[in-house]
Amino acid sequence: MSKAGDWRNYQRVLLPPVKDLHKLEVYEANEGYAALRDVVTTDKWDPTSVTNEVKKSGLKGRGGAGFPTGLKWSFMPPVDPDIPRFLCCNGDESEPGTFKDRQLMEYNPHLVFEGMLIAAYAMSIKTTFLYIRGEFADWITLMEKELEKAYEKGFVGKNIMGSDFSCDIVIHKGAGAYICGEESSLMNSLEGKRAYPRIKPPFPAQKGVWGYPTTINNVETLACAPLIIRKGGEWFSGIGSEKHPGPVLYGISGHVNRPGVYEFPTGMLITDLIEEVAGGMRGGKQLKALIPGGSSTPILRADMIEGVTMDADSLREAGSMMGTSGMLIMDEDTDIVSWLRRITHFYHHESCGQCTPCREGTGWLENIVTRLDEGEGNLRDLDLLIDLCSQMEGRTVCALADAAAWPVRYTIDRFRSEFEGKCKKPSPVASAELATA
Amino acid sequence: MADFIKHPVVELPDRKPEPVFGPDELVFSEDEKAQVKTWISRYPTADGAIMRGLWLAQEKFGFLPPEVIQLVADEIGIPYANAYGVATFYTQYFKEKKGTYVLDVCTCFSCQLCGGFDMLHYLEEKLGVHKGETTPDGDFTIQEAECLGACGSAPMLQITNGPFVHNLTEEKIDALVDALREGQMPAFTSVTLPQDEDELGGNRRTDVSATDTYSVRPVSETVR
Numbered sequence: 032m033s034k035a036g037d038w039r040n041y042q043r044v045l046l047p048p049v050k051d052l053h054k055l056e057v058y059e060a061n062e063g064y065a066a067l068r069d070v071v072t073t074d075k076w077d078p079t080s081v082t083n084e085v086k087k088s089g090l091k092g093r094g095g096a097g098f099p100t101g102l103k104w105s106f107m108p109p110v111d112p113d114i115p116r117f118l119c120c121n122g123d124e125s126e127p128g129t130f131k132d133r134q135l136m137e138y139n140p141h142l143v144f145e146g147m148l149i150a151a152y153a154m155s156i157k158t159t160f161l162y163i164r165g166e167f168a169d170w171i172t173l174m175e176k177e178l179e180k181a182y183e184k185g186f187v188g189k190n191i192m193g194s195d196f197s198c199d200i201v202i203h204k205g206a207g208a209y210i211c212g213e214e215s216s217l218m219n220s221l222e223g224k225r226a227y228p229r230i231k232p233p234f235p236a237q238k239g240v241w242g243y244p245t246t247i248n249n250v251e252t253l254a255c256a257p258l259i260i261r262k263g264g265e266w267f268s269g270i271g272s273e274k275h276p277g278p279v280l281y282g283i284s285g286h287v288n289r290p291g292v293y294e295f296p297t298g299m300l301i302t303d304l305i306e307e308v309a310g311g312m313r314g315g316k317q318l319k320a321l322i323p324g325g326s327s328t329p330i331l332r333a334d335m336i337e338g339v340t341m342d343a344d345s346l347r348e349a350g351s352m353m354g355t356s357g358m359l360i361m362d363e364d365t366d367i368v369s370w371l372r373r374i375t376h377f378y379h380h381e382s383c384g385q386c387t388p389c390r391e392g393t394g395w396l397e398n399i400v401t402r403l404d405e406g407e408g409n410l411r412d413l414d415l416l417i418d419l420c421s422q423m424e425g426r427t428v429c430a431l432a433d434a435a436a437w438p439v440r441y442t443i444d445r446f447r448s449e450f451e452g453k454c455k456k457p458s459p460v461a462s463a464e465l466a467t468a
Numbered sequence: 469m470a471d472f473i474k475h476p477v478v479e480l481p482d483r484k485p486e487p488v489f490g491p492d493e494l495v496f497s498e499d500e501k502a503q504v505k506t507w508i509s510r511y512p513t514a515d516g517a518i519m520r521g522l523w524l525a526q527e528k529f530g531f532l533p534p535e536v537i538q539l540v541a542d543e544i545g546i547p548y549a550n551a552y553g554v555a556t557f558y559t560q561y562f563k564e565k566k567g568t569y570v571l572d573v574c575t576c577f578s579c580q581l582c583g584g585f586d587m588l589h590y591l592e593e594k595l596g597v598h599k600g601e602t603t604p605d606g607d608f609t610i611q612e613a614e615c616l617g618a619c620g621s622a623p624m625l626q627i628t629n630g631p632f633v634h635n636l637t638e639e640k641i642d643a644l645v646d647a648l649r650e651g652q653m654p655a656f657t658s659v660t661l662p663q664d665e666d667e668l669g670g671n672r673r674t675d676v677s678a679t680d681t682y683s684v685r686p687v688s689e690t691v692r
Contacts, residue, residue, distance in 0.1 A: 048667040051674050115512070127577035127615035134661065138672060165523075165560045166616050168630050169656045201510045206519055206558035209614065223515030224550070225557040241512050284578035284619035291620045291662040291682035314687030326577055326615075357619065359578055373580045377614050383557075 034272040034298025034340050043294045044258050045278050046138055055180045058141040064186055066260035067145050070152055071194040081153040087264030089276045094121055094249030095355050097343050106236040107244050110155045117240050118151050118159040119247040123205060123212040125164055126325035129357035131280035132250040134292045136170050140177045144200060146253035149260060151198045154246060158199050162217055165206040175202055209381035213429045214247040227385045228429035251280060271296030272342035285360035286313045298340045305360060316362035324354020326374055327434030329441035367446045368453050372404045378435035389432035392423040396439055403453055410454050413443055487535045494539050500524060504543050514544050518554050522561055531562040560629050567602040567609035569648050572626040575612050578619035582684060587623045587636045588612060620682040621659050634659055634680045
């Protein structure tokens, strides 16, 4: 059952159908910065009530882990005027299959800025960083242009809208490293170091960038904050799935007729998303498999998606994760082994090299899967791969080793026959000997 | 595809290569120095400005040999080793000289399934060099890129850490290479959201000259 309700008549809120919404004056005419004005200039809101409203909305992080946002905000220690605090907005978006934040930054940048400022107000933060991956050079230029206009209008900077709340936004340009999407390595990258993840605890709320309390949220998560303030937490929690509510940007790619970024409530049936939203399979082919939320979420076979909806609970039951809701659809002709080989290459390339299980393990994953793909592998290599995955998972500072191991583990688990089909056949002599032994 | 594991995993750089730039070339102009100062002022410590500093240097010098990294480190006031560590960590900082245009073809994930490797191989054949190599005339370098975050308009490529070219086809690559040879960079291309197409009748940004749509190529006999 779809949990998205009447999604065919859904009115978009993150990317509402308004021409030139990226322009400040158009955004303002469409209730833009109204939530921020309400928060900073009236007595209706104080930092605690903003956090509570976000808690009430049930908003969960959209960056992959799905941690409740309001709860994360409340982890910040009490305000000490001598200790600076920081907010980082994570626009690194480099998980393969994910391309939603880029569209948000292109089409509704001020919503992102407003969300960052509201979050900063809720946690009494004076400096926020927006970390955008270096590949999005064009989008960084666009965002900088819009940010400048917001500064000129007095919506960012000193004494925002005449109140006593001041907050700066600094746009930080990355330079091409997948690992920077991990929150602790993003902090190291901001500090001007090699982007090695840090061990937790201490968590960012205790010791974050430059050792000060820090909160890190995804672009789409923060873009939800102004909507929650404008329309109320109850309104937000009423959208989509009960336990994982809100609007979501689904990035659908692969073998469908109409790929793209779509805004719909959570809890959409996967079959609806493929057949109706994305226009069905390309060339009338059959669905073979899909990835629900970026390359590190476990693959689902076509027979596993009946009745599965896009929210954390339903996908967990089905044996996968919501991740970033960047869906990859694969049709019947897809060679799963070749596909997995490219994924292992990706993780090998992007491993930062700090922890041995990941640095060495990702390389061996790639070597062994390549061997299988070239038809040089043996059946025992499949067990070797699973064993290798077990040696990697949970044994490193960050989750990249897990993210690299999961696709291998679950793809072998769910498509074992394809891997076996590519293995070397045992020689007839050896088989005969085995049979008589 | 078979060749990507044959490269040695670790290539040790030359410890003391001959400097490419002479001392009189290795200077920042007043304007560039001011830019670095602005960036330093935006972070609690000067270290934060290193990434912007390296970007600035790469735009000016084209790539980052040790002496350029030293120049940036001195300008920001941090140890050379830190700057070198950052410059070698990130893939977008070029440590050796590249062609005038670096073509980063994405072959990862969605792009692989939608023909990214076909586009890469077509480009390799067209320019007569392999990925990672530069054409003899110094115009083009071809690289295989990891996911560039444009999965809905796969396959795609990026030109020298700048504009994206979406929905690649062989004809599109031909036209692109010709245009680049004449020095014309493609404009920023805005990809129209499918829902905008339905509700707004096209791209929502009226200030962009080039638009494209999310699409996937039809099934053909040769291309999966």
